[in-house]
Amino acid sequence: MKALISNRNIITRVLNLSLGKSLGQGVELKDVAVPTILDDEILVKVLAVALNPTDFKHIDFISPPHSIIGCDYVGEVAKVGRNAAKAWNIGDRVAGAVHGGIYSDRGAFAEYLKIDSDLAWKVPPGVSDAEATTYGISAISAMLALNVHLGIPWADEPRKAQHRGAVTHPSVFIYAGSTCAGLFCIQLAKAAGYTVVTTASPRSFDLVKRYGADRVFDYRSPNATDEITKEFPNITSAVDCFSEGSSTEFCATVLKKNGGKVVTLLDQGTSKIKGVEYEMIMAYTLFGRAFSLLPPIGPKFEAKPLDRNALARFYASLPQVAKDVKPPPISIVDGGFDGILLGLNQLRRGEVSGSKLVVNL
Ligand SMILES: NC(=O)c1ccc[n+]([C@@H]2O[C@H](COP(=O)([O-])OP(=O)(O)OC[C@H]3O[C@@H](n4cnc5c(N)ncnc54)[C@H](OP(=O)(O)O)[C@@H]3O)[C@@H](O)[C@H]2O)c1
Numbered sequence: 001m002k003a004l005i006s007n008r009n010i011i012t013r014v015l016n017l018s019l020g021k022s023l024g025q026g027v028e029l030k031d032v033a034v035p036t037i038l039d040d041e042i043l044v045k046v047l048a049v050a051l052n053p054t055d056f057k058h059i060d061f062i063s064p065p066h067s068i069i070g071c072d073y074v075g076e077v078a079k080v081g082r083n084a085a086k087a088w089n090i091g092d093r094v095a096g097a098v099h100g101g102i103y104s105d106r107g108a109f110a111e112y113l114k115i116d117s118d119l120a121w122k123v124p125p126g127v128s129d130a131e132a133t134t135y136g137i138s139a140i141s142a143m144l145a146l147n148v149h150l151g152i153p154w155a156d157e158p159r160k161a162q163h164r165g166a167v168t169h170p171s172v173f174i175y176a177g178s179t180c181a182g183l184f185c186i187q188l189a190k191a192a193g194y195t196v197v198t199t200a201s202p203r204s205f206d207l208v209k210r211y212g213a214d215r216v217f218d219y220r221s222p223n224a225t226d227e228i229t230k231e232f233p234n235i236t237s238a239v240d241c242f243s244e245g246s247s248t249e250f251c252a253t254v255l256k257k258n259g260g261k262v263v264t265l266l267d268q269g270t271s272k273i274k275g276v277e278y279e280m281i282m283a284y285t286l287f288g289r290a291f292s293l294l295p296p297i298g299p300k301f302e303a304k305p306l307d308r309n310a311l312a313r314f315y316a317s318l319p320q321v322a323k324d325v326k327p328p329p330i331s332i333v334d335g336g337f338d339g340i341l342l343g344l345n346q347l348r349r350g351e352v353s354g355s356k357l358v359v360n361l
Pocket residue numbers: 052053054137138141176178179180181182199200201202203204219241242243247264265266281282283284347352353354355
């Protein structure tokens with residue numbers, strides 16, 4: 001099968017990481033073996049993929065050579081492992097995310113991929129292929145942040161009376177609500193009955209409101225944190241969907257009065273504000289396997305069975321939940337595998353705002 005395979009050695013990757021550059025192509029379209037599946041796995045013929053910043057970060061500095069790049073996919077079941085036969089049939093439409101970029105036989109930017117049979121969702125009629133492929137890394141990161149790390153009720157849980165009625169709505173702060181991760185955070189928090197306070201550029205104010213944000217502030221305004229704390233003095237939970245520069249400090253300032261937790265998507269160190277803690281998440285822990293990034297020098301992550309259970313629950317509920325939790329706006333990039341590289345360059349240059357790039361293969 002054809003697949004986009006990483007080819008950078010450790011020296012170029014470390015150089016890219018330290019210079020913040022992308023020297024050379026770092027990836028090539030190659031013919032590789034179709035993955036073989038275990039009894040608990042399914043083989044998927046990939047129909048479309050969605051792009052994430054993590055894909056170009058893997059190409060630039062994380063992926064060891066010979067890894068298949070890419071995480072988000074939609075496709076058709078092509079082969080079913082013996083233990084998966086009750087749940088899946090050949091030809092079913094299936095979508096989800098895989099831990100792309102570190103394995104030589106597991107990644108989405110390929111004609112076929114393999115996945116644990118309970119870590120994918122059956123795409124219902126009425127959800128298009130392009131829409132289905134957007135419920136990958138961005139959506140599962142939002143779920144991990146809100147439902148697992150902040151203890152916000154799940155979208156498929158019956159809501160408590162006080163959340164349903166107009167009496168009290170707990171509030172959550174989502175920094176960078178117009179990122180794809182942010183749009184899913186807003187919706188999952190709304191589904192749990194929360195009041196959602198967010199930040200975005202003015203060009204994205206309408207977008208975040210359409211996805212359910214109750215109040216939006218411009219993160220570039222020098223008075224933003226004062227305005228937020230004045231209007232919402234009791235927030236104790238935040239997700240920083242940007243996690244660069246001073247964004248996490250911004251979140252901590254919003255939580256300063258009562259203390260609380262800021263979940264970050266990138267490493268932001270520790271909080272300087274007493275009573276406010278930072279907790280970084282990594283969507284890959286949801287796949288239930290131990291892994292290392294940039295081995296042998298980078299950090300190691302243990303297998304987290306509870307995170308794996310959370311992903312299985314999320315994808316099992318998604319055929320129902322997707323009626324209320326919409327995909328982000330979609331921009332189709334033409335060109336198949338070449339289109340993936342073009343789209344990743346757009347993401348690298350920070351040119352994508354408020355939409356998910358999707359490529360049909
Ligand atoms: N740890 C994990 O597991 C994990 C999972 C998912 C994502 N991530 C990381 O989280 C980040 C967001 O990912 P994504 O896919 O959601 O991103 P995305 O959709 O590509 O984000 C684009 C958005 O970023 C916003 N933005 C750009 N510069 C900003 C700034 N200086 N301050 C605040 N917002 C800014 C823009 O919003 P406006 O147009 O409103 O300015 C734009 O809409 C990436 O770094 C990604 O690698 C990590």
